[in-house]
Amino acid sequence: MIIDTHTHIYTEEFDADRADVVARAQAASVGIMLLPNINASSVAPMLSACQTWPGVCFPLIGLHPEDVREDYADVLAEMETLLDETPGFIGIGEVGLDFYWDTTYKAEQLKAFERQLRWAVRRHLPVVIHQRAAFDELVTLMESFRAEALTGIFHCFGGTAAEAERLLSFPGFMLGIGGALTYKKSTLPDVLRTTVPPDRIVVETDAPYLAPVPHRGRRNEPSYITQVVSRLADIYGQTPDDIAARTTANALRIFPALQASL
Numbered sequence: 191m192i193i194d195t196h197t198h199i200y201t202e203e204f205d206a207d208r209a210d211v212v213a214r215a216q217a218a219s220v221g222i223m224l225l226p227n228i229n230a231s232s233v234a235p236m237l238s239a240c241q242t243w244p245g246v247c248f249p250l251i252g253l254h255p256e257d258v259r260e261d262y263a264d265v266l267a268e269m270e271t272l273l274d275e276t277p278g279f280i281g282i283g284e285v286g287l288d289f290y291w292d293t294t295y296k297a298e299q300l301k302a303f304e305r306q307l308r309w310a311v312r313r314h315l316p317v318v319i320h321q322r323a324a325f326d327e328l329v330t331l332m333e334s335f336r337a338e339a340l341t342g343i344f345h346c347f348g349g350t351a352a353e354a355e356r357l358l359s360f361p362g363f364m365l366g367i368g369g370a371l372t373y374k375k376s377t378l379p380d381v382l383r384t385t386v387p388p389d390r391i392v393v394e395t396d397a398p399y400l401a402p403v404p405h406r407g408r409r410n411e412p413s414y415i416t417q418v419v420s421r422l423a424d425i426y427g428q429t430p431d432d433i434a435a436r437t438t439a440n441a442l443r444i445f446p447a448l449q450a451s452l
Contacts, residue, residue, distance in 0.1 A: 191219055191220075191221035191222070191434065191438055192218070192219050192220045192221065192393065192415055192416070192419060192434045192437070192438060193220070193221070193222045193223075193224070193392070193393070193437065193438050193441040193442075193448070194215070194220050194222070194223045194224065194393065194394055194395050194397075194412045194415050195224045195318075195343060195366060195392045195393065195394045195441050195444075195445075196224060196226055196283075196284070196318065196343070196345055196346070196366055196368070196394035196395065196396050197223050197224065197225060197394070197395050197396065197397045197411075197412050198225065198226070198228065198232075198396070198397060198398065198399075199211055199212070199223065199225065199239060199247070199397060199398075199411070199412065200225060200232065200235040200236040200238065200239040201228075201232070201235070201398060203398040203409055204397075204398065204411075208239070211411050211412065211413075212243055212246065212247075212412075214411065214412075214413040215411070215412035215413045215415075216246070217413070218412075218413040218415070218416050219416075219434065220412045220413060220415060221246070222246060222248065222441075222448060222451065223243075223246060223247050223248070223412055224247075224248050224250065224280070224281070224318075224441075224445070225239060225240060225247055225248065225249050225250065226250045226252065226281075226283040226284035226318050226345075227249070227250055227251050227252050227253075227254075227269075227283070227284065228253075228254045228257060228284065229253060229254060229257040229265070230253075230265050230268065230269070233251070233269070233272065236249055237249055237276075240278065245451040246451075248278070248280045248445075248447075248448065248451075249278060249279055249280070250279060250280060250281040250282060250283040250284070250318060251269055251272060251273050251279050251282060251283075252269070252282050252283045252284055252285040252306055252317075252318070253265055253266060253269060253285065253302055253306065254284050254285070254286075254288075254320065255285065255286050255287050255288040255299045255302070255303065255320060256288050256291070258295050258298050258299045258302045259295060259298070260295070260298065262295075262298050262301070262302045263301075266302060266305055266306070270309060273309065273313070279315070280315070280316075280445050280447045280448065281310075281315050281316040281317060281318060281342070281445060282306050282307075282309050282310045282315050282316070282317040282318070282342075283317055283318025283319070283342075283343075283345075284318050284319075284320050284345065285302070285303055285306040285307070285317060285318070285319060285320065286303055286319040286320035286321050286324075286328065286345075287299050287300065287303055287320075287321055287322075287324035287327055287328050287331075288320060288321070288322040288323065288324060289322070289323045289324045289327075290322040290323040299324075300327065300331065303328075303331060304331060304334075307331075307332075307335055307338075307340065310340060310342070311335065311338045311340065316340075316341045316342040316343070316362075316444045316445055317340060317341075317342035317343075318342055318343045318345050318366075319342060319343065319344050319345055320345050320346070321344065321345075325349065325353060329356055329357075332360060336360070339362060340360070340362055340363075341362035341363065341444055342362065342363055342364075342444060343363065343364050343365070343366045343392055343394075343444060344357050344363055344364070344365050344366060345366040345394065345396070346366055346368055346370070346394070346396055346400070347365040347366055347367060347378075348370050348376070348378055349381070350377075350381060351380075351381045351384060351385040354381055354385045354386050355385060358385075358386065358390055362444075363390075363444075364390055364391055364392045364440055364441075364443075364444055365386060365390060365391050365392075366391075366392055366393075366394045367382070367391050367392070367393055367394065367418060367422065368393070368394045368395055368396050368400050368402070368418060369395065369396070369400040369401050369402035369403075369405075369406070369410060369414070369417070369418060370400055370402075371402070371418055371421050371422070372402040372403040372406075372417055372418065372421050373403065373406065374403075379421070379425050382422070382425050382426075383425050383426070388422075388426050388428070388433070388436050388437075389436065389440060390440070391422070391437060391440065392437050392440050392441045392444070393415055393418050393419060393422070393433075393437045394415070394418075395410050395411065395412050395414060395415050395418075396410065397409070397410040397411045397412055397414075398410050398411070401414055402414055402417035402418055402421075403417065404417075405417070416430070419433050419434055419437070422437075
């Protein structure tokens with residue numbers, strides 16, 4: 191079995207064929223899909239997908255950094271109430287920092303990220319962290335939580351060996367590896383081979399984004415995760431079955447609540 195630790199199959203890109211997408215994923219041995227939230231409007235469709243495929247799709251709750259605005263505190267207050275009143279959330283996500291396109295709400299992003307990390311600490315939940323063009327700020331904030339025994343995933347890792355080492359210094363975290371691994375100009379294969387042991391990675395699609403080769407440029411979907419698993423097998427000199435088993439075990443370490451569905 192493979193666990194897709196990060197997919198957004200509840201978004202409008204899948205409205206026409208969501209059931210087929212799930213069926214293709216299951217045919218490709220993707221037995222579990224984790225669904226991080228994006229913003230206030232995505233909560234309902236995300237929960238609907240999890241209710242439609244119980245034991246297969248599992249929800250996380252959080253506010254994506256690109257969706258942080260001046261009203262972030264009100265949005266987070268509503269999400270925290272939902273977190274406490276709705277059973278079944280297995281983690282906090284997708285949260286973090288993104289200064290790539292716009293830094294207008296940089297201060298708000300930092301405050302929102304810290305607040306959501308505190309949710310994770312108080313409730314002993316793992317956290318799925320997004321970072322783009324904000325590595326130093328993210329690590330600095332994470333350092334202030336080092337004593338809190340946080341666990342989770344650094345989503346969509348694509349950095350350098352030095353960055354991998356800094357992130358791996360947080361012992362409760364895995365690196366999320368997705369379709370970018372398969373791109374011709376990716377430096378990630380060398381970083382993984384030299385710096386990242388297979389017991390510190392999980393696999394993800396980030397569907398509908400970042401489709402792997404040979405699907406690059408098209409809508410991504412969970413069944414394509416087999417391309418990532420196959421590339422990892424080449425990198426680590428193992429079989430795809432070995433990588434599937436290893437990354438599934440890693441995901442279960444981060445999300446022990448999933449054990450009940452196996």
